[in-house]
Amino acid sequence: MHPRRSAQEVLLCDLCETVPLQSHCELCNINLCVNCAVKHLSDSSKRHKVVPFLHRKSTNYHKCPDHTDKHCEMYCEKCNIPVCSTCVTSGKHKGHEISDILEKLGAKTESLQKDLEELETRIYPRYEGMASDVETEKAELERKYGKLTTDADEQGEILHREVTAIVNRRKSAIAKMKTKHLDALNKNTDEITQKMAELKQIMSDLKSILKSNDVSLTSTYKSRNSEFRTLPPKVRATLPSLSPQKINKDQLNEMFGSLSPLSINTEHGDTMKSAEAVSSPPVKPLLDEPRVTATATIDTGYSRLFSVSCLSEDQVWTRGNNKTMKLLNLQSKLLTSIQTKSGNEPRDIAVTRDGDLVYTDTKTINLIRNKQIQTVITLRGWIPRYVCCTAANDILVTMISDDGEQYKVVRYSGSTEKQSIQFDDQGRPLYSSGYYKYLSENRNLDICVADYGARAVVVVNQSGKLRFRYTGHPSNTKQSFTPFGITTDSQSHILTADFNNHRIHILDQDGQFLRYIHCDLESPWGLCVDIRDNLFVAEWVTAKVKKIQYL
Known part of the structure; x- marks a missing residue:
């Protein structure tokens, strides 16, 4: 037996080695006293399972294949095999690093x-x-x-x-x-x-x-x-004849129209990064008191402001109540302005990973690159409304049917439709038929929709399966929850603008309410965050953009 586990001695905590043990962590396979157990459980990076020592799972030591009367209580790191004490003293593993089998078991178990x-x-x-x-x-x-x-x-x-x-x-x-x-x-x-x-x-x-x-x-x-x-004249007439052309099957086939060939390609499956490789970004705790960054209130010049989308830390695209989209810096300086191709007021705007601007119009989704407008998608039977760009550089669009009865979220890669999200597993509509539905993709690839008509944030996973609905925090409010703009950050927080209550709700990725952002906001509408998790809020009434630090 291990000397510290001899029945002749009091069994001590494996961590402090001074206090008798009382508990056992089955994940790490170590024995713990009361104080060390509390500290051990405070490590949230692992799912520790601490049980009373007497209720621990017994360890079945492996019999040594070379010395049948011995159990393998040690482990040779070089040979990568369990060994007994006789194996170690025999010289066969001389110079090899030998570790305790229980410690190895703990590491392997983890x-x-x-x-x-x-x-x-x-x-x-x-x-x-x-x-x-x-x-x-x-x-x-x-x-x-x-x-x-x-x-x-x-x-x-x-x-x-x-x-x-x-x-x-x-x-x-x-x-x-x-x-x-x-x-x-x-x-x-x-x-x-x-x-x-x-x-x-x-x-x-x-x-x-x-x-x-x-x-x-x-x-x-x-x-x-x-x-x-x-004699009277005799009438002679040459009968007409039909001269049919020989049917050219190739021409006839061409007139009918061609059928493009079926193309079936088996793409190499994506290799998912390991859990370690997809390590969480540095944890940024929420500030107790979010604050508007000094000299970071942007006057857009619109009479009403709806959308804001970050191009960089100090430049934002904005959309107001006319046909012009404006790129502004933090000092409210107009850097670029572009009018919609149709002359209509744009429905929404978003910035791609490449820095291009996407906007939705009455029936089209358009891309602006180098100040040139290209219509990439034209819809029939549906009206595009709000848009966001994903980590994979796809475009997500909320859209309503021409009769105003149906709503769905569609994913496009370029001009190709890849996914349509409209119903839950029971065939019920996921979204209300109201117009206002901003959306954002979270870091975990969930799709988050601020459904103003349903007074709810509706979150589905990457496959379109409903995860949860958030209908507001049960704290006292003068007005009901009215979600408009929505965005997400590097911590997988979901932030949504509560228009009537003049504040922002912060949720975790599972829909749990964390806190509000107030900052004297007036009718917050559109939202976005930059790469440093600064929040930009478009105020509808003042037509200003506020830059807020909340992490």
């Missing part, structure tokens, strides 16, 4: 615990999200391929209608030619019939004269034979 925690909280949920995404894509497959089939049918109907129209025009022309031909033949027939009637009358008169043998009639007869020897 490593296993970290692996389990990472698998449960980070890796497996990503696989779940991927599986859910594939199922969603499969569900969409029927709809999209059905639309392709419908499009093919519609194109076929268009070609059929064109062919039928051509056939009908040809048949109409044939009928007109036939009528004209018959009219000509009927006229010819009438002329011949008239001549025949005259000839019959002359022949009848000649017979009567010859029969009467009357000198007077015979002497007065005048012959008309020479007149009738010239």
